[in-house]
Amino acid sequence: MSRPFTQPTVVADRLDAGLRALAGLVEPGRPGWTRTALGEVDRDARELVRRWMADAGMETRVDGAGNVVGRLRGTGSGRTIMLGSHTDTVVGGGRFDGTVGVVGALEVVRALRESGRRLEHDLVVVDFFDEEPNEFGLSCVGSRAMVGELTREHLEMHDEEGRTLADALARVGVDPGAALTARADLSDVDVFVELHIEQGPYLEQQGASIGLVESITGISRFRALFSGRADHAGTTPMDVRRDAGCAAAGTVLAVERIAGEGALTKGTSGAVTFTPAAVNVVTATAEFRGEFRGPEAEWLRHAQDRLTAAAQEEGERRQVGVDVEWLPLQEPAPMAPGVLGTLTGVVDALGLSASRLFSGAEHDAAVLARSVPTGMLFVPSRDGRSHCPEEWTDLDDIAAGVTALLHSVLALDEG
Numbered sequence: 001m002s003r004p005f006t007q008p009t010v011v012a013d014r015l016d017a018g019l020r021a022l023a024g025l026v027e028p029g030r031p032g033w034t035r036t037a038l039g040e041v042d043r044d045a046r047e048l049v050r051r052w053m054a055d056a057g058m059e060t061r062v063d064g065a066g067n068v069v070g071r072l073r074g075t076g077s078g079r080t081i082m083l084g085s086h087t088d089t090v091v092g093g094g095r096f097d098g099t100v101g102v103v104g105a106l107e108v109v110r111a112l113r114e115s116g117r118r119l120e121h122d123l124v125v126v127d128f129f130d131e132e133p134n135e136f137g138l139s140c141v142g143s144r145a146m147v148g149e150l151t152r153e154h155l156e157m158h159d160e161e162g163r164t165l166a167d168a169l170a171r172v173g174v175d176p177g178a179a180l181t182a183r184a185d186l187s188d189v190d191v192f193v194e195l196h197i198e199q200g201p202y203l204e205q206q207g208a209s210i211g212l213v214e215s216i217t218g219i220s221r222f223r224a225l226f227s228g229r230a231d232h233a234g235t236t237p238m239d240v241r242r243d244a245g246c247a248a249a250g251t252v253l254a255v256e257r258i259a260g261e262g263a264l265t266k267g268t269s270g271a272v273t274f275t276p277a278a279v280n281v282v283t284a285t286a287e288f289r290g291e292f293r294g295p296e297a298e299w300l301r302h303a304q305d306r307l308t309a310a311a312q313e314e315g316e317r318r319q320v321g322v323d324v325e326w327l328p329l330q331e332p333a334p335m336a337p338g339v340l341g342t343l344t345g346v347v348d349a350l351g352l353s354a355s356r357l358f359s360g361a362e363h364d365a366a367v368l369a370r371s372v373p374t375g376m377l378f379v380p381s382r383d384g385r386s387h388c389p390e391e392w393t394d395l396d397d398i399a400a401g402v403t404a405l406l407h408s409v410l411a412l413d414e415g
């Protein structure tokens with residue numbers, strides 16, 4: 001006879017305490033709530049998450065790629081339900097991006113254990129390493145490694161000084177060789193579900209408390225290098241200059257122009273550097289990183305061609321050498337219809353107001369979706385703000401999202 005159990009219930013105060021504890025672990029002297037994956041503090045945060053998992057009765061391990069993995073044993077179907085998100089942040093980021101999904105998944109475990117309810121499935125929670133693009137331009141490092149998509153080329157990605165991603169990983173205790181072979185056997189995983197803040201204004205506009213994600217954006221990222229010539233700013237006539245900075249600036253504007261043509265398409269430039277960084281020297285070399293996003297891979301490929309052509313034209317006009325390096329395109333990721341159907345039914349049954357939506361933000365769920373049936377739940381972001389210190393989601397909304405996650409797990413366990 002199975003033990004009696006009470007209805008598992010999400011405790012908002014525990015969510016709040018977890019989010020506050022993580023918000024206390026930030027890089028000194030940096031803006032907002034900065035906890036970058038290749039910095040030291042992120043390591044402390046992931047160790048804290050591992051301890052929380054252990055305290056919640058999970059078997060824990062850190063895989064070769066730095067992912068923190070906790071497993072709550074089920075009653076023995078041999079199958080697994082996986083939840084998770086990330087705890088690293090962008091520079092100057094907020095307190096909720098990623099952390100809500102990790103703290104929320106842990107709360108699901110705590111609520112289940114407290115109630116005495118045992119799942120048939122094992123429940124695995126993952127805090128994925130380095131979801132945000134690191135300074136080498138690579139995002140979702142941990143989830144890529146887990147599905148076997150981290151490559152030697154990724155590890156050789158380098159910054160201007162020639163430092164490689166492999167070196168940076170080693171510095172934070174992630175052995176690059178182990179990361180390359182960290183692919184997990186996911187054949188027992190029936191489903192992956194990630195809870196996340198929306199990071200945009202749609203749910204607030206709709207007055208909905210839950211977002212049911214239909215698909216996640218495709219992304220195409222590049223690094224553009226411009227090689228001109230340093231010259232005196234006061235004596236070199238405008239028409240003979242080989243100003244790499246102006247060619248880069250023209251290309252930044254081309255990103256904006258191309259992306260502005262579609263309703264859901266986006267284009268952004270960042271990490272711009274001009275060398276030498278002097279006001280009285282014509283810029284000799286310039287570099288920046290950029291990206292396009294959109295729901296269709298075909299548009300992304302078209303945008304790549306047009307941007308490369310625009311950069312070349314900017315260079316030719318000024319006798320500036322141009323090199324645009326594209327990273328492999330990340331295809332748009334539709335969520336599994338069966339999982340979306342289950343999540344929709346659960347949210348309806350809970351009486352929560354929900355809207356279906358497209359995610360313009362990148363997520364580990366997009367990577368996992370290529371290997372296992374995947375679904376995503378969103379909670380609203382105040383004023384749609386994210387990747388900034390003003391990022392905010394009310395605790396009530398977070399608790400509602402975690403309740404939806406908990407009941408999704410219960411439904412998936414029975415399904």
Ligand code: GLV
Pocket residue numbers: 132133360361362363
């Ligand atoms: C992840 O936060 C992204 O860049 O969308």
Ligand code: MN
Pocket residue numbers: 090097132387
């Ligand atoms: Mn983010």
Ligand code: MN
Pocket residue numbers: 086097098131196362363
């Ligand atoms: Mn995120």
Ligand code: MN
Pocket residue numbers: 079121190412413415
């Ligand atoms: Mn199953």
